[in-house]
Amino acid sequence: MLANVDFRPVILAGGSGTRFWPRSRRAHAKQVLALDGDRSMLQQTVERLTQLASPEKISPEKIWIITNELLSAEIQSQLSEVPSSHIIEEPVARNTAPACGLAAFLIERENPQAILGIFPSDHVIGDEPRFLKRIEQGIELAASGDVMVVLGIEPSRPETGYGYIETGTPVAAAESALHVRRFMEKPSAHRAEEFLAAGGYYWNSGMFLWSAHTLANAVREHMPETAPLLEEIAQAWGTPRFAQTFAELYPRCENISVDYAILEPRSAKGQHLSGLFCLPSEFGWNDLGSWESLFEFQRDTRLRGDENGNVADSSGLLTLDAENNYIFSPRKHVALVGVSDLVIVETDDAILVARRSQSQDVGKIVKELAAQGKSELI
Helix, strand or coil, X not given: CCCCCCEXXXXXXXXXXXXXXXXXXXXXXXXXXXXXXXXXXXXXXXXXXXXXXXXXXXXXXXXXXXXXXXXHHHHHHHCCCCCHHHEEEECCCCCHHHHHHHHHHHHHHHCCCCEEEEEECCCEECCHHHHHHHHHHHHXXXXXXXXXXXXXXXXXXXXXXXCEEEEEEECCCCCCCEEEEEEECCCCHHHHHHHHHHCCEEEEEEEEEEEHHHHHHHHXXXXXXXXXXXXXXXXXXXXXXXXXXXXXXXXXCCCCCHHHHHHHHHHCCCCCXXXXXXXEECXXXXXXXXXXXXXXXXXXXXXXXCCCCCEEEEEEEXXXXXXXXXXXXXXXXXXXXXXXXXXXXXXXXXEEEEEHHHHHHHHHHHHXXXXXXXXXXX
């Protein structure tokens, strides 16, 4: 990494706590859970990023976190080393474009040339040294001019749950980087198979690198109604009127992702004009979007899988003719007889039993509980 680059990681840590119900709740969403190891997903994210060297390690004081009011207290408890003023509580959820834009305007006021790294708070990285090397390459590339860098994950299967990046020609004088042709929405199974066979398509990791000035200008260009609101909020930061200004103006911002709002319109300029670059990456990435994906990750990395493909976090497991089940019941001995491909999750006040293939539907359970007024369970 360039020694004189001012790098500011921005971690997106909102969420409603639905995908990993009943373990996750509105005030305890998956990023503050220890789904993979002893540390929460958010703590692991911060620990990874503070290993970056420039030439000194990234200080926690450089880190910004965008979250919500329900999660803020837990995040501050888990990340006491991050300044509380850098843990920004959105008054309402407005997707990733306003969150990224607000971070850009806040940091632009301090240093327009600072490089922002946008990172989801709930990803698993298998090979951290390779990940750090890729991030350092991306930071150097983002610092080279008015460019935007996205980390694209080498696809290992025809996945329909991720957006894709179609790439073009190599970027001159930038090792491994490719021009971005366009961003693709989550495809059908047939289209995903075509992408995999064709090559040149990468999963969109949701990790981006750009200067504060570049991103702020992109928000001004592509979100002309939202940009003035975010700028006014940023101008109030650090003053007694910040909370009121934030609460009044942020709900008026567009509810839209950074992909839709900025990256897709930018890619329409043409691959050699847009300044959009993709860094193909392979470092054991998983976004842990459901109980199914957690099961697959832990089974495939042999963290807890037995000889029959069962993955368990329990005080003991006994199986008879049972295969490929996921079990979370840490205080109890679990026995399975004649069942396969299930998710079984126990908490103090709830039990989930579902087919693994339908674990994406857990959010529907949360909606139904809300409709029934069972707020204590959500």
